[in-house]
Amino acid sequence: MKAIMYVAHGSRLPEKNREFRHFVEQIMQKRPESCQKIAFLEKEDETMAIIGESIIAAGAKEITVVPMLLFPAMHATKDIPDQVAQLKKQHPDVVFRIADTFGAEQEVAAVAAAKIKATRPDQDAAILVIAHGSASYAEPRTEMQTVTASIATQLQLPVALGMLHGEPNYRTIATELAAKHENVHWMPYFLFQGQLVDKIRAGISEISGTQWHEADSLDLDTAMITAVIRKITEVTP
Template sequence: MRAIMYVAHGSRLPEKNREFRCFVEQIMQQRPETHQKIAFLEKEDETMALVGETLMEAGASEITVIPMLLFPAMHATKDIPEQVIALKKAHPDVTFQIADTFGAEEETIAVAASRIKAASPAKSAAILVIAHGSATYHEPRIQMQRVAEKLSAELGNPVTLGMLHGEPNYRQVATELAATNDNIYWMPYFLFTGQLVDKIRAGITEVSEHTPNTTWHETNCLELDSSLAPAVLRKITEVSQ
């Protein structure tokens, strides 16, 4: 029997975890598997180990692991595979597949473009898209550079990339943009607003205090939009074939 385990980072805020459950449940409804569960990397009562054991007790002989993450940094590249190896070691007869992340999929980019368009930036405005990034893994930056290029083509505005972690540092990028632009729209390229977006917002506020001639506009993030579901479903299909 095939089962699916959706692995999310998890939030310290219970309401954010509830929102994530609702988002994943929409995806579950579009899959035929009767056994599908959510695991959280930072929620002790729903770890990958516990959820995996539950699925196997229900008869799962093949488990597809879906990282509910935008880009392949530490969680997708190290933490999730290590948890899968531990499960596989304890249950060598069970087959596991790990899907790719979905931050660079066309649906995700389309949602990001819609968020920016909803803010109605002028053609002369600068667009700054800020992602999580990584100081260790290069792939998130490479993928986000492609995302920025596609967003620029879709929006008709130059789109500049900034990262919370790693390069290019969003604060430095924001400061450089403000030197030549008096109107900047910035979008947090995150699944939902949480502590990291709050941290970025505080950083942009600090930059704005030193750039009084620039007006800063924040757009909404991806907000767990239901339009992201096809991107996740595609990743499930790709790894399940």
């Protein structure tokens, strides 16, 4: 039997986890696997180990692990593979496949462009897209550069990139933009509004000299489902 385990970071806010479940359930409906479950990296009662064991107990011999993450940093490149390796050690007869992250897919960039467009920037406005980033991994920055280029093409406006962690630091970029533009439209490139977006918003509010316009986050937009399914299909025979 083939199965899928979707791995999310998890939130301290129960309502956010409920929203995430609803998003993933819509993906499940589009897949043929009879066994599909969600695991959380930050939820002790639904860890990869617990969910993985339950999937195997149900009879799964092939499991596709889907990181519900935007970019390949610590969780996608170390934490999830390490957990898969532990499951594989306990169940050497089970085949595991790990899908890629989906944050650089065209559908996700299109959602971001639509969110920014909804704030109605004029031709003189500056656009700033802020992602989580990483101080240890270069891949998130590299992939986000591709994303911002795509957004710029869709909006026909220049788009700057800032990172919460790593370079380029969002506060530095925001300060530079504020010194040159009367209006700056910024968009948090996060799956949903949460504590990290709140942290960025607080940082932005401390930078004066311009009028700030906040766009919505990706907000678990259903248009991204196609991107996730593509990543599943790429590794699942």
